[in-house]
Amino acid sequence: MFLHKIEKFFFNDSYYVSSNFFYVRIYRWNPYLSLNPWFNIFPLNSTHINSFMVLDLLFYIKNKYDSTITFRRSCREGICGSCSMNINGINTLACLRSFNPKFTQFLTIYPLPHMLILKDLICDLTNFYNQYRLIKPWLIHENIYINTNSKKNEYLQSKVDRFVLDGLYECILCACCSASCPSYWWNYDKYLGPAILLQTYKWLIDSRDTAQISRINFLNNSSRLSKCHGITNCTKVCPKNLNPAQIILFLKYFSKF
Numbered sequence: 721m722f723l724h725k726i727e728k729f730f731f732n733d734s735y736y737v738s739s740n741f742f743y744v745r746i747y748r749w750n751p752y753l754s755l756n757p758w759f760n761i762f763p764l765n766s767t768h769i770n771s772f773m774v775l776d777l778l779f780y781i782k783n784k785y786d787s788t789i790t791f792r793r794s795c796r797e798g799i800c801g802s803c804s805m806n807i808n809g810i811n812t813l814a815c816l817r818s819f820n821p822k823f824t825q826f827l828t829i830y831p832l833p834h835m836l837i838l839k840d841l842i843c844d845l846t847n848f849y850n851q852y853r854l855i856k857p858w859l860i861h862e863n864i865y866i867n868t869n870s871k872k873n874e875y876l877q878s879k880v881d882r883f884v885l886d887g888l889y890e891c892i893l894c895a896c897c898s899a900s901c902p903s904y905w906w907n908y909d910k911y912l913g914p915a916i917l918l919q920t921y922k923w924l925i926d927s928r929d930t931a932q933i934s935r936i937n938f939l940n941n942s943s944r945l946s947k948c949h950g951i952t953n954c955t956k957v958c959p960k961n962l963n964p965a966q967i968i969l970f971l972k973y974f975s976k977f
Contacts, residue, residue: 742766742821744781745828748840760786765959766821767863772827775803775814791841798959801894804839806830811896832899834908848895849868851912855938857921858930858932881927888922888967890960891915897954897964911947912939914964916956921967924974937946941973 749757762781782789792802803814805837807829819827835843844974863957898904924935939945954964
């Protein structure tokens, strides 16, 4: 009578590290709770899973396990830049980052580093977009102000001039590069950061824009450009494979004239 077989254990395989599971660790913080930040760990069965996108995994956890997990997302195609976060130590887009439990058993997801947190994986990008507004991210052409009564025409651009913009217009302002830059961590209130400087160069090099001098004068003021120390973290993490570090070198060259 004392040797009855136990049919069900209180703890199953998911409560300890097992080769049949992979483990997702997600940073959590809620401003409405008087709690320090914490991690939620979700053990998921990997028997029938080969590879998937991290954003799909977040949706799966949110829909099945914890509906309170909060994160930004929109296009799911690497175009909007909303789902930028730190995945296994690298700033990237959750919709473009794949995860295969056969190669690694643990997945850790943080919000973008050194950013103010609104909730869970959502960062406060107010300062980032205020800096973007400062560079006047629109086409400035002197004819607009010289003769406002003239007939509005398109400002045409040659194929060669259009080719110069390749590697610039693809930036989606996801802030992955700026959040990986130590200079931006320490001087976020002065230094514009790699993403905003790349956007500045895009308007500066555009053949249709005639405000090059005022844009360069804006960069020479304070520490908006000079705080870059060439660490090149921005280039390493860019999910669109752009090269902000090289663009900043071009801006420093132009700013000397």
